[in-house]
Amino acid sequence: MNKLVERVKAEGIVTVLKALISTEKGRDYLLKKLDDLIFRQIVLNNPKGRPHKVQEDKYHMLMSIAVSAFRNIERGYFSRAVANKMIESLVKGALLHSGADAERAFREQYGFYPPSFLTISPGKACNLRCIGCYAASGANLEKLRFDVFERIVREAHDFWGSRFIVISGGEPTIYRDNGKTVFDLYEMHPDMYFLMYTNGTTIDKAMAKRMAELGNITPAISVEGYEKETDERRGKGVFKKVLAAMDNLREFGVPFGISVTVTRLNAPLLMKTEFYEYYFEELGATYAWLFHYMPIGRQITLDLMPTPEQRVALYWKWREMVREKRYFVADFWNSGVVSDGCIAAGRPGGYLYIDWNGYVMPCVFIPYYVSNINEIYANGGNLNDAIVTPFFEKIRRWQHEYGYKFHSTPGNWLMPCMIRDHHAEFRKIADEVGVKPEDENADAAFKDPNYYKGLVEYDNRLKELTEPIWKEVFLEVGKKAAA
Ligand code: SF4
Structure with a gap:
């Protein structure tokens, strides 16, 4: 009933x-x-x-x-035709559970509901070399075979009822395998909706037109602030190409957003309302994703991470933009409340990440794995086998113990993140299951005592700052006691 x-x-x-x-x-x-x-x-x-x-x-x-x-x-x-297609795939999938039969079958087999989506980086190749990018280290020839890439997406649809997939990279628009591109994949799955992270430099009129015709893609274009900040990290002239891409997308009615890596340096800029007004009002963005710099990838440095104080200030700014301006802004560490905490490791309604080598990771920001989808397929397995590993199971248990099991008094979701906000606990699990690093940078970080120490210090300070907010604002502790 x-x-x-x-x-x-x-x-x-x-x-x-x-x-x-x-x-x-x-x-x-x-x-x-x-x-x-x-x-x-x-x-x-x-x-x-x-x-x-x-x-x-x-x-x-x-x-x-x-x-x-x-x-x-x-x-x-944002064309009405594209909006209607979005309703048919994404919105009906989320609200009317178009994939409910698959969800139920998964639950019967494994005892818990499946994740809702996954992020795949089909190829490492990129036409830019941005400072600190996790995708820009090492040789750039690594990629998934197209048949494997497509099979992963098909199995997420069939086994989990998933209708939403995130494509990352590298630069997805330059991915090629066996004559196929990401657009062939989008065309093969018209009842799924794809969010594609891109540097935007390749989106010309023809590509924008194809996106509009397919109607099931939204590009999230990377910027670092305004022109100065973007060109400093991404290369001279990149911001002008981003503006041209946005022109093309508006012309064909393709909804787009921006994706910003928040560092200690550009955080002050992201605390200003004008920043959001510029992208939402002047340039017509439909959403903005803020990713706090995570020390993984090339040239790892803890010094670029926003400080705990900046993080809290950004939390209040995010809340103001969403509540008062009704801008669709997601801050991927400060918006943990809206997703009931960490969504990693294939938790029910959550996600997981598969990279160009087929490594299956709990999250884009956890560059450690215990299984590889290419090997799983070669051994006769399927995508579900990637979820039931001890690594993922331990993370899901941690998420449960931390938050979900206390329905009305969950743990502090202002610091929901396993690897950034609870690094000591993440390392304990990683050591217990014997994870392997995605690349040599992840390996170096794992072995560096200063990396561990720096993140644990960050976590301790963040706890001091956010616990009172969590208790007073979210759990309304003082208010309830007084009532
Ligand atoms: S591990 Fe951290 S970044 Fe990844 S989903 Fe969980 S909270 Fe988000």
């Missing part, structure tokens, strides 16, 4: 979304209706009994997604 009620509510949300796309009349009324439906479902119904303030953050995030999308649909930057 509960399931039926949930479905009716989800169908109500899809109906309002479709009406918003098809008509310009009554937009304010429909948005208000959507707001009511989402608030009721997420905050009032609160099916898992999470803290009220956690649910509030989720509601604000969902509304920021809707408002950012419809703002650009109205401006003509």
Whole structure:
């Protein structure tokens, strides 16, 4: 019965979304209706009994997604045809569980629900050499065979009911194998939606037109700030090419976002409202992803990580942008509340990462593995075998013990991250299962006592800063005691 009620509510949300796309009349009324439906479902119904303030953050995030999308649909930057295709794949997948049969079958076999998506970096090759990029170290010839790449995506669809895949790199638009490109993959899976990280420099009019015709791709274009910051890290002239790419995408109605690596140096810039206004209002971005610099990849240095103080300041800025401006901004360490904490290691509703060598990793930011998808396939296995390794199982147990099992009083999700925020615990698991490093940089980091020490110091300070916020703002400890 509960399931039926949930479905009716989800169908109500899809109906309002479709009406918003098809008509310009009554937009304010429909948005208000959507707001009511989402608030009721997420905050009032609160099916898992999470803290009220956690649910509030989720509601604000969902509304920021809707408002950012419809703002650009109205401006003509996000075509209605593309928006409809997004509803059919991504939104119906998430709300109406188009893959529910697969989810149920997985649960019957393994005893837990499958992850919702995965990130794949099909090739390491890139046309740029950005400072500190994890994809820019070593030789650039490594790549997945196209048949393996496509099989991974197909199995995520068939075994997990997944309708969403993230493609990273390297630069995905220059991936080639056996005459196939990432666009061939997108074309083969019209009922799935793909988010593709790209440096944007290859997106000309023809590529933007192809994305619009396929209708199931959104590019997240990397910037480091404005022109100065972007060109300093990515190379002279790159920002102008990014602007040209955005022009092309707007012309063909392809929704795009930006992806920013936040460092100690550019963090002050990301604390200014003007930064977000520039990308959302002037350039027509639909979303912005903020990734705090993680010391992995080339030229590892802890000195580029935003300080714990900067991280907390960025948390408040993120909250303000989502709540007050309704900009769809996700800060991948500060927005842990909206995903109920860490989503790594194939947790139910979470994800995992597979790189160009086939190494299966818990997360893009954990460059250690115990299994390889090429070997799994060669031995007659399938994608599910990549999830049930001791490494992933121990991380999922940690996530559970840390957060999920205490429905109304989860652990501090302002510091949800295994590898960055709880490094000592991550290392304990990594040592117990005997992980292998993705490359020589990950190996060096693992063996460097200063790396370990620096991250543990960062974690201790972050805990001092965020525990009071977690308790007062999210768990409402003082308020409940006074009541
Ligand atoms: S390990 Fe850290 S970066 Fe990766 S999903 Fe978990 S919280 Fe996010």
